Amino acid sequence: MEPVAVDQIQLNLDTRGLMIINGAIGLMMLGVALELKLEDFKRILQSPKAPLIGLTSQFILLPAFTYLLTLLIKPHPSIALGMILLAACPGGNFSNLMTYLAKGNCALSISMTAVSTAAAIFMTPLNLSLWGGLNPHTASILKQVSLSPMDVFVTVFIILGIPLVVGMTLSRMFPGLAVRVRKPFKIFTLIFFIIILCGAFAANWKIFLQVMGLVVFVVFIHNAMALNLGYWSGRLFRLPEADCRAVSIEVGIQNAALGLVLVFTFFQGMGGMAIVVGWWGIWHIVAGLTTAFIFTRRRLPGDEGAANNCKSI
Numbered sequence: 001m002e003p004v005a006v007d008q009i010q011l012n013l014d015t016r017g018l019m020i021i022n023g024a025i026g027l028m029m030l031g032v033a034l035e036l037k038l039e040d041f042k043r044i045l046q047s048p049k050a051p052l053i054g055l056t057s058q059f060i061l062l063p064a065f066t067y068l069l070t071l072l073i074k075p076h077p078s079i080a081l082g083m084i085l086l087a088a089c090p091g092g093n094f095s096n097l098m099t100y101l102a103k104g105n106c107a108l109s110i111s112m113t114a115v116s117t118a119a120a121i122f123m124t125p126l127n128l129s130l131w132g133g134l135n136p137h138t139a140s141i142l143k144q145v146s147l148s149p150m151d152v153f154v155t156v157f158i159i160l161g162i163p164l165v166v167g168m169t170l171s172r173m174f175p176g177l178a179v180r181v182r183k184p185f186k187i188f189t190l191i192f193f194i195i196i197l198c199g200a201f202a203a204n205w206k207i208f209l210q211v212m213g214l215v216v217f218v219v220f221i222h223n224a225m226a227l228n229l230g231y232w233s234g235r236l237f238r239l240p241e242a243d244c245r246a247v248s249i250e251v252g253i254q255n256a257a258l259g260l261v262l263v264f265t266f267f268q269g270m271g272g273m274a275i276v277v278g279w280w281g282i283w284h285i286v287a288g289l290t291t292a293f294i295f296t297r298r299r300l301p302g303d304e305g306a307a308n309n310c311k312s313i
Helices: 003-008 015-033 038-046 049-073 077-088 095-101 106-134 136-145 149-173 175-203 205-236 241-252 256-266 271-297
Strands: none
Touching: 015 106, 015 149, 015 175, 015 256, 038 049, 038 106, 049 077, 049 106, 049 205, 049 241, 077 106, 077 136, 077 205, 077 256, 077 271, 095 106, 095 241, 095 271, 106 136, 106 149, 106 241, 106 256, 149 175, 149 256, 205 241, 205 271, 241 271, 256 271
């Protein structure tokens, strides 16, 4: 397949399909917000070291290292831009559950989810424009679509900001109801998201088969880099093992649903971008479970797995 062919692929998704994805991600963020409290934000002010290391890895190191990775492996421009877009997204919805399974610090994971979701309203459009513009190959795509950071900001605010405020407000006003619906809501949104991804792949199965080898390799390398970047950043600054596990998973599990919305809203479903982001959405569940399994089977120096303090995920 010629390089240009990958970048010219347009995946099939009509207006109704895009509205369904928007609704799905809104529900997913509402479910995340039901678990958040103002105390999660206050906790960062009280003990800022671990969250700051994690958020620096999330919004500064990961986009920068992703940019360098695109220069190193030289994927097709649309695939490279999909990688940069993923690195610009906040942590994924399942990071808290994966941290719990990995016996990591769930309080830190939840705090990072809360702050990264809020920060993504500004940092996602900023990182996408900055690092996408620095790579000469991806910069040409940004110019073609005339991407405006303000347009991305408005979209991300609607998708992340509003559900975040609504969910936290409902949790504060009706705490009993929030506790009862939290777990089934998380399960429902997980299944709903997987169905949407499977449907998208089924509708474009022939296209996916053509580029599968490229995409699977790129996502594997990129995700492994993200998980290790988070973990070893924590180790470098001597965080407890439970904190390192939480940071690793927060950085390694990105919000692929948000990425898909941005791809279809601003890039007309550009094939390389959409397939990378969609496959990441499936792969990071596999990678998260595998990482959790490895963490729970290996007792590393300073292991504090017992510090897991999630009562219910």
